[in-house]
Amino acid sequence: MSDRRIRSIVIVGGGTAGWMAAAAMARLGATGVEINLIESDEIGTIGVGEATIPPIRTFNAILGLDEDDFVAKTKATFKLGIEFVDWTRLGHRYMHPFGEFGADMEAVKFHQYWLKHRARGEAAGLEDYNLCAVAAKLGRFQRPVRDPRSILSTLNYAFHFDASLYAAYLRTYAEARGVARREGKVVDVELRGDDGFVAAVKLAGDLRIEGDLFIDCSGFRGLLIEQALKAGYEEWTRWLPCDRAVAIPSASAGEPLPYTRSRALAAGWQWRIPLQHRTGNGYVYSSAHVSDDEAAETALANSAGDPLGEPRLIRFAAGRRRKLWDRNVVALGLAGGFLEPLESTSIHLVQAGISKLLALFPDRDFDPVLAAEYNRLGDLQVEQIRDFIILHYKATERDDSAFWRACRDMEVPDSLARKIGLFRENGRIFRHEDELFSEASWLAVLLGQGIVPRRYDPLADSVDEEEVRGTLARMAPFIRQAAEKMPTHSDYLARLGRSAAGAETVTSRGAFA
């Protein structure tokens, strides 16, 4: 058997996606592979304040990153969930927390008992049964404990961080492990005559870089996947009409929230992402319903603190690349598609793409079955996330603007309609085994968006009512007390900062000794 292993990987584009790919390939990819990453200092990265979901911790752990160091270097804060304000109707708010609601009893879901007793006025609000939600609203944070008997083991968290700093952090990591950064702009892509595979990319100044496998992290335009290979793009704008965003960083105002806030506005929604050193703000909107100037003004007016810099406009179309892996090119990040960051999934999709690529890593024969499987899994995942995002728009009572009326009245994909139908009937949630968002996530958003099941599961009647009533009555105050004993988010960060600084001093002293 001749050796057909991949000898070289070329990553086109730095930024978060590019450096995540570089770091993972350098750490986990086959040995003896040359990795080049091409990026240009002239092209700014889109990365602003970035919110993530818990699996990011797995990615960091696989790379072997020290979490405290990562939090310090990327100016990160902790995140226990997302608060949705004015989505269901004006003046309404709900939390999509990480972590579970209550505890199941006798193989029946907790929320079924809750539905039954809530209707009789015998239960607190659903969020009162979720420690992440309660702690978030109190501005408190700590990491979960390991002991499964402790309520504190039900905590689950992710981060808000500065995406440019994360990219820089991973760059240091990747370069230390042999990744070569090539400065420059790609001016041409050279395809092989026989099979149309990418043979090399050319940079300004006649530099030519060959590779066996190319990873396209060049952003929306998809330099390789679209401009060279014409993989095609499937738009989802009929369900996700927002097509622009205006981003403005602002000075930190007050304590950093341990959660992302998303506020629905007249023609879209506004994010607020607290970092250690500033706050990320931005308005995601439909250009058919509001002008760019008006959107920028609104975003400025709604910013938490004093603006730091000019508003920046970002254009996009929700959708996905028809082939995420085409010939010898794999598209990651925005090159693969765009879903608005309503559920903080952008970085996760990069991470998931990398892990699929490692699991299906090709050789120079590029067996088509590998790309077929990669694309099948990738399509499935992004459709599931798409449905979850559409749910927020579809299930609204708002009729105060043309935008929201259109959302409320739109037809949604069958897969989502089925989910909504089942929940509305009996409060049942059916998800695919490998689906990213848990049952608890679907529950939080379905109920939060005002979809109330007509009935609860008849099986909830098979458990002794007194017992359930007692459990419900005890659980909420117990969770509340546990949350009140947790440190505040800012104290927790300050303590972490002090110990990180302390550790640095020790290290440097060690180095000079």
Place this chain on the structure above:
Amino acid sequence: MKLVILGEGIAGWAAAAMLAGALPEPRYTVSLVPTGGPDDSLGPFGPAEAALPSIRELHVRLGLDEDGLIRQSNAGYALGAAFSGWSSAEPAFFLPFGDIGAPLGTVPFHQLAGRLRAAGDHVRFGNFSVATIAAQMGRFARPSDDPSSVLSTYSYGLHLPLGPYARALRDLALARGVRIVETPFVAAELGEQGALAGLRLASAESVTGEFFIDASGPSALLSEGALASGFESWRAWLPCDRAAASGSATPVPPAPYSHVEAGAAGWRRVVPYQGGVGELIVSCSAAADERGTAFEAGRRKRPWIRNCVAIGAAAATVEPLQSTSLDLLHRALARLLRLFPAAPDATSEAAEYNRSTNEELDRLRDRLILPYKLNGRRGEPFWDQLRYMAVPDPLAHKIALYQSRGRVPLLDGDMFEESEWAALFDSFGLRPRRYDARADALPIDRIRHHLASIRSIMLEAAAKLPSHRDYLARSRARESAA
């Protein structure tokens, strides 16, 4: 709500016990109407069934005590199934319950094996499974609860004589207040909207109900007979259509595994239990003139139609080549409870039930096709033809990806894990063209050492297990002492 179950076989009694246990009285009542005749509620595949390890979860849910069941029904324990005469690569192979090998870091065992084979080493999967080693030695004990012990890496199923097993389920159902109707069923009665309203009995009386379970076997008297759900045949890929079942007594202590042997026009399975063996011959009538009950492989198009859910062979006729009959029944009942309707007319629930049931059955169909497709019986017309058949796309994709990289794409509804597919592929001599690149990052001597150490730990642990006979005798002694 009044629930009425049709069929006094294993499927009907299991449904009765499960539903009566989960649904609170007096709002729900459960009645069972017999069809009369032999129990073909799981298909014509008696007289004993090999049950996958998942049967134990069913028993826990039902509150059925395993020791008591084994004593009363003369059941045996099972560590897996031996296959012979199927593959040209391995004249005989064993599909164990439990792990095969162990991963090294994040790299699965079969990928490690691929790396070693590429380097010229000989690796046989069966050597790296406690269940396989113990089965070969005729030894058995329940696995250890200690996750650090190698004896926690296997699992076990049961060999159940169907008659006594049905009686155990019946006792359980009756203890839970299920009402049994003595007179057999004659015909279904439809209501104005075309849904089932009741079952007419031989005595000309009727049992009325709001929700119905069709456990009447392949004839599906309610789902098909009354409601015309429709049948999707799998005959194009699974041509066997005759089943001959027989049982015989034997003083030989039971082996802790079943044995499936391929023959000129089908296969023969032996399921040993305490004091006897059940034998089943499944064959294709076009290829040989074998006796037996006729059946057709396939499934109902809509297992939940109107106010009626079909379970067991009324939902799908699946030859027990992978010992899935009881597992399918368990899955159907668990799914029905997850989706149990608050009112008899529940279209969302029915649609979801049918979608997930059909996906599961279609993936099982693929699993059943595989040994036929990959068979190594060259020169026998029945088998030669099967080797060249076109298989359904999802299976073709599984085969192609395994051949390329040793990976198995799992689809919605897949009941078997990636490692179980890999074991089957490997037994038929399918070798990935390249192993996973992640296995390349490991030094080869580390992989060799890893395998050698697994092997010696397993051999040592298995040799200390009691013989299956002694283990069964000891449980009996414990029982009578207690």
